[in-house]
Amino acid sequence: MDSSTDDTDADEETRAREVEVPLHLYKVVTVFSTMFAVAFVVGGFIVLDTATQRARLDFGEMNLPLAILGVAMIAAGALVYAFATRFRAEGMGKPKDGSDEPSNNG
């Protein structure tokens, strides 16, 4: 697959969606989404630990709904973080995607 030569129409589908927002909003997105993501992931592990009593219970004894909730919370945290990465401040872009800087080692 050689997409480095024509990157005008081909990568419109492959490239991840980017939304440009004002700088202040970018800070809001970064700070709050990171906080939510951390809270969800850490909380998810705590819930999962509670459900399995720190993985010491047998498979049949564990609290299945609570365990699923824990895993779901970890996934939700990851999702929030991943979703937040589509927002970018003005003038900010991934250098490797810039058309003026080819990624051929220089």
Next chain:
Amino acid sequence: MSLERKDEYDHGEWMREKNLTPVETTFLTVLIWMDKRFRIVDYLEILETLYYRVNMQMPKSHTEQYNLDNKFWYWYPLYALGSFSTIAYVVAALSGALLGFYYAPATTGDPTTAYNQLAFIMTELNFGFMLRSIHRWSAQVMVAAVFLHMLRVYFTGAYKEPRELNWIIGIILISLTMVFGYTGYLLPWDQLAFWAGQIGVEMSLSIPLAGEWVAQLLFGGFSLGQATLQRMYIIHVFLLPFVVTTLIAVHIGIVWIQGIAEPH
């Protein structure tokens, strides 16, 4: 009503002119709602301003030199890992200093004095369980944060010229962090600690030529005993704190002088 043009805080206006999906609109609305009530970003911006006020960098970074306003990389979450490691180190140092009042590195008795003191801290001492947990968790967090910090530095190319020296110091620091972890791991002197120590002795002995000398120096002999625990204790609470604190100070000082590296 101001005559100045509408600034970027007028969220409703520009959000309408963007082509946002419903999920994105909801996501942004929720975060803006949070931001209006919990002004965390404002406080972080004050810190950012303070950083520039006290900052006397020698070679200014490209964006600072040409006064470009896109200094957004200071807001990348992964750029907080160095501070995070430092905070974990300070917490571990404070809790460790308090633990030092109750721990004794002695292998006498059965179970040993060291282990008895550990049991005392965990079961009888007021707030002892909490104190040791804080120490252990901050140690784990520090190892993880230091490792992730190194990944961040590597993948953003922050180790490149003129920051090679700080990268080397960082490698020394991550190694010493692991020595910190290992020596602390042996201090409980339970089965886990003892056999981890045995592995350490055998790893030292496997070094060509210098192996026996290293085992003598670090573990006080070829089999584990009082000398081993004593050495682990002194390395953990005396030798490493001085060396690592000094190196961290130099490490952060160089970052202060050179400025934070921009992603390449």
